[in-house]
Amino acid sequence: xxxxxxxxxDKRRVGKMLKLCRQYLNWIQNSVFEGAxxxxxxxxxxxxxxxMMDEETDSLIIxxxxxxxxxxxxxxxxxxNELDNLL
Amino acid sequence: xxxxxxxxxDKRRVGKMLKLCRQYLNWIQNSVFEGAxxxxxxxxxxxxxxxMMDEETDSLIIxxxxxxxxxxxxxxxxxxNELDNLL
Numbered sequence: 001x002x003x004x005x006x007x008x009x010d011k012r013r014v015g016k017m018l019k020l021c022r023q024y025l026n027w028i029q030n031s032v033f034e035g036a037x038x039x040x041x042x043x044x045x046x047x048x049x050x051x052m053m054d055e056e057t058d059s060l061i062i063x064x065x066x067x068x069x070x071x072x073x074x075x076x077x078x079x080x081n082e083l084d085n086l087l
Numbered sequence: 088x089x090x091x092x093x094x095x096x097d098k099r100r101v102g103k104m105l106k107l108c109r110q111y112l113n114w115i116q117n118s119v120f121e122g123a124x125x126x127x128x129x130x131x132x133x134x135x136x137x138x139m140m141d142e143e144t145d146s147l148i149i150x151x152x153x154x155x156x157x158x159x160x161x162x163x164x165x166x167x168n169e170l171d172n173l174l
Contacts, residue, residue, distance in 0.1 A: 004091060004150055008117040008165075029146050030095040031117070046163060053164050059116050060163040063091055063150070070157045076133060076147040077140050078095075 002068040003042065005033040007049075008059045016052050020045065028080050036068065089155040090129065092120040094136075095146045103139050107132065115167050123155065 005025055009017050018027070024045045025033035037045070042062070049060055065071050092112055096104050105114070111132045112120035124132070129149070136147055152158050 006093060006116055006119045008119075029093055029148055032093045032095075032119075032148065046161075050163060055164040057165055059165045059167065061116055061119065062161045062163075064159045064161065065152070065157055067157075070152055070154075072151045074133075074149045074151065076137060076149075077142040078144055078146045080146065 001039060001042065002036050002065045002071065003034065004063040004071075005045075006061050007031050010054065010058060013052055013054075013058065017049065020048055020052070034073075088126060088129070089123050089152045089158065090121065091150040091158075092132075093148050094118050097141065097145060100139055100141075100145065104136065107135055107139070117167075121160075 003025070005021060007014075007017055007021070008031065014031070018031075021027070021033045024037055024041060025035035028034050042064075046060070046062070053060065090112070092108060094101075094104055094108070095118065101118070105118075108114070108120045111124055111128060112122035115121050129151075133147070133149070140147065
């Protein structure tokens with residue numbers, strides 16, 4: 001399965017969430033991740049995310065696609081990966 | 088065509104970008120939009136976005152899917168639409 005994950009968290013929790021998501025997916029922009037992941041691993045990621053979220057105010061959205069080639073990506077402007085490698 | 092659009096812009100330009108994207112797509116989270124759009128309209132949106140972006144520092148990523156049902160969406164926590172209607 002191929003997923004795009006986006007989150008909108010309170011500043012106090014955003015660092016933890018970034019760290020968690022980077023364990024499972026590729027960081028491609030500010031609060032956006034993508035990558036191939038199994039159903040089991042995705043459930044694990046969501047369960048861990050829920051533990052650190054305030055579900056009243058924070059938001060996590062996951063778009064799932066069965067096949068990566070069903071999604072075409074177009075990037076305008078800066079590409080995150082150059083930066084990501086430095087962190 | 089169905090798209091997910093995410094941007095990461097300098098604070099000074101973020102309001103303009105939000106306004107532009109809301110003319111074409113549905114706002115679902117902080118800097119994330121989704122919706123059905125034609126190829127022509129998407130080109131128009133990207134051209135207008137480029138005019139206001141600094142392509143060295145700002146980033147705009149668009150994921151395109153030919154069919155909406157190829158993408159399944161899961162939301163954890165707050166849903167933006169409640170808020171969006173108030174703005």
